[in-house]
Amino acid sequence: MMSAGVELDRIEKTYGATTTLRAATLDVKPGEFMTLVGPSGCGKSTLLRIIAGLLPQTSGEVHIDGASIDHLPPRERDIAMVFQSYALYPHMSVAENVATPLKVRRLSRMARLPALGRLLPGQARTRREITDEVRRVADLVEIGPLLERKPAALSGGQRQRVALARAIIRDPRVFLMDEPLSNLDARLRVTMRAEITALHRRLGATFIYVTHDQTEAMTMSSRVAVMMDGTIIQCSTPQGLYEAPEDLRVARFIGSPEINVVASDTVAGWEGGNTRLGQLLQRPLHIAFRPEAVRLSAESAAQTDMLHLSCHIERTERLGHDVLLFLRVLADGAGVTARIPAADFARLDAPGGVLTASLHPADLLAFGPDGKRVALPGLAAATNRGLSHVG
Amino acid sequence: MSVETTGAPRAFALPLRRKRLGAELPGWIAYALAAPSMILLCLLMLLPIAVMLVMSLTNYRFGDLSYAFIGVENYLDLADDRTFWRALSNTFVYVAIVVPGSVALGLALAVMTTGLRRGRKIYQMIFFLPVTATVVAMATVWKYLLHGTIGPFNLVLQSLGLPAIDFFSDPDLALTGLAIINIWSLAGFNMVLFAAGLTAIPSELYDAAEVDGLSEPLDRFFSVTLPLLGPTTLFVIVTSTITAFKVFDTVAVITRGGPRGSTDVLLYTTYLEGFSYFRMGSAAAMTVVFLAIIMVFALLQTWVLDKKVHY
Ligand SMILES: Nc1ncnc2c1ncn2[C@@H]1O[C@H](COP(=O)(O)OP(=O)(O)O)[C@@H](O)[C@H]1O
Ligand SMILES: [Mg+2]
Numbered sequence: 001m002m003s004a005g006v007e008l009d010r011i012e013k014t015y016g017a018t019t020t021l022r023a024a025t026l027d028v029k030p031g032e033f034m035t036l037v038g039p040s041g042c043g044k045s046t047l048l049r050i051i052a053g054l055l056p057q058t059s060g061e062v063h064i065d066g067a068s069i070d071h072l073p074p075r076e077r078d079i080a081m082v083f084q085s086y087a088l089y090p091h092m093s094v095a096e097n098v099a100t101p102l103k104v105r106r107l108s109r110m111a112r113l114p115a116l117g118r119l120l121p122g123q124a125r126t127r128r129e130i131t132d133e134v135r136r137v138a139d140l141v142e143i144g145p146l147l148e149r150k151p152a153a154l155s156g157g158q159r160q161r162v163a164l165a166r167a168i169i170r171d172p173r174v175f176l177m178d179e180p181l182s183n184l185d186a187r188l189r190v191t192m193r194a195e196i197t198a199l200h201r202r203l204g205a206t207f208i209y210v211t212h213d214q215t216e217a218m219t220m221s222s223r224v225a226v227m228m229d230g231t232i233i234q235c236s237t238p239q240g241l242y243e244a245p246e247d248l249r250v251a252r253f254i255g256s257p258e259i260n261v262v263a264s265d266t267v268a269g270w271e272g273g274n275t276r277l278g279q280l281l282q283r284p285l286h287i288a289f290r291p292e293a294v295r296l297s298a299e300s301a302a303q304t305d306m307l308h309l310s311c312h313i314e315r316t317e318r319l320g321h322d323v324l325l326f327l328r329v330l331a332d333g334a335g336v337t338a339r340i341p342a343a344d345f346a347r348l349d350a351p352g353g354v355l356t357a358s359l360h361p362a363d364l365l366a367f368g369p370d371g372k373r374v375a376l377p378g379l380a381a382a383t384n385r386g387l388s389h390v391g
Numbered sequence: 392m393s394v395e396t397t398g399a400p401r402a403f404a405l406p407l408r409r410k411r412l413g414a415e416l417p418g419w420i421a422y423a424l425a426a427p428s429m430i431l432l433c434l435l436m437l438l439p440i441a442v443m444l445v446m447s448l449t450n451y452r453f454g455d456l457s458y459a460f461i462g463v464e465n466y467l468d469l470a471d472d473r474t475f476w477r478a479l480s481n482t483f484v485y486v487a488i489v490v491p492g493s494v495a496l497g498l499a500l501a502v503m504t505t506g507l508r509r510g511r512k513i514y515q516m517i518f519f520l521p522v523t524a525t526v527v528a529m530a531t532v533w534k535y536l537l538h539g540t541i542g543p544f545n546l547v548l549q550s551l552g553l554p555a556i557d558f559f560s561d562p563d564l565a566l567t568g569l570a571i572i573n574i575w576s577l578a579g580f581n582m583v584l585f586a587a588g589l590t591a592i593p594s595e596l597y598d599a600a601e602v603d604g605l606s607e608p609l610d611r612f613f614s615v616t617l618p619l620l621g622p623t624t625l626f627v628i629v630t631s632t633i634t635a636f637k638v639f640d641t642v643a644v645i646t647r648g649g650p651r652g653s654t655d656v657l658l659y660t661t662y663l664e665g666f667s668y669f670r671m672g673s674a675a676a677m678t679v680v681f682l683a684i685i686m687v688f689a690l691l692q693t694w695v696l697d698k699k700v701h702y
Pocket of ligand 2: 044045046178179
């Protein structure tokens with residue numbers, strides 16, 4: 001099977017006066033697992049439906065392998081789609097559901113008639129081939145024993161597998177998946193996540209996967225495109241998005257708990273830091289840092305470059321391996337979230353709930369008033385501390 | 392959360408009268424509360440039917456002061472009564488025309504109007520109008536429209552050089568003429584039922600069908616719309632059948648069973664038997680037969696609904 005690259009070139013979509021998509025541009029490489037992530041209502045489904053040909057865009061072009069496909073109806077685009085609600089045909093058995101895309105392509109309309117169609121001559125072989133295909137694909141997603149059931153008699157996870165099988169059977173060049181796991185419970189979601197990535201590796205096709213769940217995005221894909229307000233604001237590897245967000249909205253959306261954001265004049269009032277940082281903080285900026293960049297100690301350490309803030313603990317949340325501490329800076333009342341391993345927390349001795357939080361200037365990300373990333377030259381290169389805490 | 396000593400929760404904790412929420416009531420209270428509706432149900436629904444059943448076993452004539460039980464003689468008489476059998480077969484033929492016609496037309500109207508980008512409401516309202524019209528008044532209009540000599544329908548036929556069709560004086564066509572009127576008045580109602588069924592079909596299913604290659608309107612109709620309307624269709628068929636079975640007013644107003652008994656239907660025969668010939672016992676027996684037939688359809692509906700068309 002051939003996988004294909006998908007290029008979206010400044011896709012716009014307007015409904016009357018409201019603009020749902022504005023200049024959405026994205027380049028998906030052949031065989032890539034690309035995730036589109038963004039909050040609900042940002043236009044992810046709309047974009048996916050435009051790629052599938054279910055919805056015409058107002059302007060902009062969709063290319064597959066360099067060729068424009070905007071004139072092609074959905075069935076000729078060689079694209080399969082998995083829907084959030086699974087969209088299985090309720091009156092058909094699992095086997096019939098999975099077979100539908102093949103039947104439509106390989107059997108004439110007469111032959112597809114219920115009951116009557118079977119009597120037509122010269123299609124027994126095609127039917128047998130289709131049955132074999134259905135069995136093969138059903139085994140691939142482990143629904144072999146369910147083939148005779150109706151969708152109503154299946155659990156959510158099983159329905160999702162049927163929907164996947166119906167997409168796989170056509171051997172399409174591109175798979176589109178619109179929040180396929182959002183109706184499943186948390187445990188099942190984790191298993192299906194692994195299965196879908198395994199499926200992607202086995203099929204080698206291009207996957208465009210839509211989700212509003214940043215954990216899914218970060219764990220499944222080779223690259224993630226973050227979408228906000230109808231446009232793609234950054235597309236990068238999961239690591240890249242986490243370490244080097246180009247937009248404050250991306251920084252806030254990716255990572256849990258949310259990144260700390262403080263105004264630059266507040267940071268300027270914090271103790272320590274080097275002179276270079278002092279100069280940089282003259283401008284009005286949003287300063288952001290990850291919760292795991294915050295180091296905690298009971299006594300004020302005297303390390304030169306570090307920023308030191310005296311805080312008191314407002315609240316703690318134990319996450320098992322890690323502990324979240326919600327801190328309040330004593331001097332200016334700024335809120336800071338810290339994430340430290342549970343073992344370190346046990347050793348931490350904070351008399352009266354007061355402790356010192358330290359930050360390395362290199363861990364600070366700066367964003368201009370428009371939310372765009374501003375380089376902070378002169379500070380040491382970012383360390384890799386805490387990056388295992390993605391999601 | 393603790394419910395402790397602050398003032399506000401205490402006010403809630405000590406209401407004047409304690410209400411038992413979710414507690415089980417003693418049986419006699421439950422029966423006492425249900426009694427009024429049970430009594431009404433018996434008086435208004437079951438009693439009249441019981442009286443009719445009893446009456447069908449008597450030789451009661453309207454206005455008589457006495458009557459005698461004659462067992463199933465009324466039913467045996469019916470079995471030999473050519474008029475009754477003709478009425479029964481006329482009714483079945485009538486139903487066999489009206490049900491497919493009104494269901495298919497209702498479905499077609501529903502699919503066409505729901506697909507409209509604008510004006511859906513106004514079209515559906517217009518098609519629903521016949522449902523709200525009084526059948527007797529409309530029957531008069533239809534009698535004129537389809538009249539053999541002065542009716543506009545025939546004037547059109549004649550102007551096209553075609554032979555005139557006199558629906559209500561031709562024994563072969565009179566029943567069809569009445570059926571057309573019923574289709575006309577029933578289709579709008581069925582359309583509304585189908586339209587409600589259509590809105591319940593998830594749009595993602597149409598998207599899936601389109602991606603699967605079922606993009607032609609006919610493909611979409613037969614692979615998504617029609618199967619998903621299954622339960623609605625069954626309901627519509629059964630209600631239409633029952634409505635068609637009860638045909639009476641157009642017969643009474645337009646044909647009075649004629650010409651030559653060709654439009655003599657079950658309810659009309661029953662009516663004549665009871666209120667023209669005053670043979671109440673015999674009329675009651677016919678009504679029992681009528682009710683039995685309707686009951687079969689109602690049972691069929693619940694049975695099939697439970698069994699098959701449910702997803
Ligand atoms: N038919 C429509 N008419 C008007 N607005 C629409 C229509 N369909 C979607 N929208 C709007 O487009 C926006 C994006 O929708 P959608 O793509 O479904 O978001 P997402 O999938 O990211 O949650 C929403 O704000 C929604 O209100
Ligand atoms: Mg969506």
